[in-house]
Amino acid sequence: MSTENNKIESKMSTENNKMESKMSTEQEIINMLLFKNKELENQLEGIQHRNKELEKQVESSKMTIKRLTLEASKLGKAISVGLGDNDLNNVCQLKEDIKILKENLEHFSIIRPAKDFDIIKNRAENLLKQYKCTIFINDEHYKSLLQAAIQRYILESAIKYIEDCFSNPEHLVYSELEAQIVRNTDTLLNVMGVFAKSREGSDDVTPTLPIKLRQLIYSVLDNRGFNPIASPEGTIEHPFISRIQEVLIHMANMFRIVIEPTKMKSFDDTAIKLARDIIKIFFFRLKVQEQMAGPPVWFEYNDRVNPDLMEGAFDPGHCQDAVVQICTFPLICINLENDEKRKILSKANVHIKRLSI
The missing domain is CATH 2.30.22 (Nucleotide Exchange Factor Grpe; Chain A, domain 2)
Known part of the structure; x- marks a missing residue:
């Protein structure tokens, strides 16, 4: 009986030792897993920290890109001298407006039908001689050439008159503000041209600045120059436009007498439009082009x-x-x-x- 008990106790002790060994091994595994888990948690925290840093860098980069894009856009606008398709001064629109000016000038110079006009023959003949038009096939050809000569005389004389008003300070009573802008612009552009050529440096803006300045200033003059004048009492026609209107009508009526009264009202309205268009096309809009x-x-x-x-x-x-x-x-x-x-x-x-x- 005693021997049998000893065997049982020995067996139980052996089993206990095995279980303790197994539990010790499992605890080691658990400890190792806990350690690995802690390592992974630390790595995760590191990754999350780096992600936050990267997110900050990404946001910073986005802000930098946005700023550089804005600066590049501003620089592009500063050095760009081309005119967009929607710009009223682009070449296509300018050509169309010149075509309209031609049509209005032709209408303003008419001397037919005979029932509406009398021709002042001595002045008409002198005008034709001035342009060496002395040979006519028939009366219709004569009137066609006379109308052409009147049209030439009106436009050529109007351009010379406006040039004189812009350049002669004595004539500034009618065009003082706009004429001052034109003269000061010419002075500024000349000075900036000398500055760009005589000062060392390298940038994209300075070489194009004289062109850009010219385009901007003459674009403003085209948009508002010689427009009706605002006053507390309301708007009135610009006196220089009214003066040119008078000059245009006087020049046309040097060679014809308008018999039909309704024609005269039409000519008055056309003269106002002609006055403004001649100034804006020949003196402003041609100077808005990149190359004049x-x-x-x-x-x-x-x-x-x-x-x-x-x-x-x-x-x-x-x-x-x-x-x-x-x-x-x-x-x-x-x-x-x-x-x-x-x-x-x-x-x-x-x-x-x-x-x-």
Whole structure:
């Protein structure tokens, strides 16, 4: 019995030892897992911290990109001298407005039908001689050339008159503010041009600044120059526009007497529009272009017809034996002397004659 008990106790002791060993091993595994878990938690915290740092860097980068984009946009606007499609001064819109000016000028110079107008013949003949138009096929041809000569005289004289008012301080009573802006702009552009060439440095803005300044200032003049004047009592027509209106009507009526009263009202309205459009196109809008057009080119009597530069009632393919009889609207062109870079804003309008005539 005692031997049997000893065996049982020994067996139980052995089992207990095995269980304790097993429990010790399991505890070691648990401890190892807890340690690994702590390591992973520490790694996770590190990753989360780095993620926050990266998020801050991303936000900082976004702000930097936004700032640089804004600065690049501002710089692009500062150095860009091109005109967008929606800009009223882009080439396509300018060409269309020149076309309208031609049509209004032609309407303003009419001397037909005979029931509505009397021609002042001595002045008419002197005007035609001035432009060397002395040979006429018939009476209709005579009136056509006279109307063309009146149209030429009105536009050419109006441009000269406006130039004189801008350049002569004695005439500033009618155009003081706008004329001062024009003169001061010319002075500023000249000074900035000298500055850009004579001072060392490298940037994108300075070389284009004179062009950009010119475009901005003349664009403002085009938008508001010689517009009706605001006052507490209301708006009144700009006195310079009214003065040019008077000059235009006087020039046209030097050669004709308007019999039909309703025509006179139409001419008064057209003269106002002509006055404003002549100023804005020839003195403001041409200077808004990146590259300015040269002076208007008036082709003279007996100049060879060039369909690349002229238009009128002739077939461009059959004008080899034709010459100019009178030019009614000048050529407006950029880089006239350079065939490759030439850009025509408006062809000259001409009446032609065949060399056999």
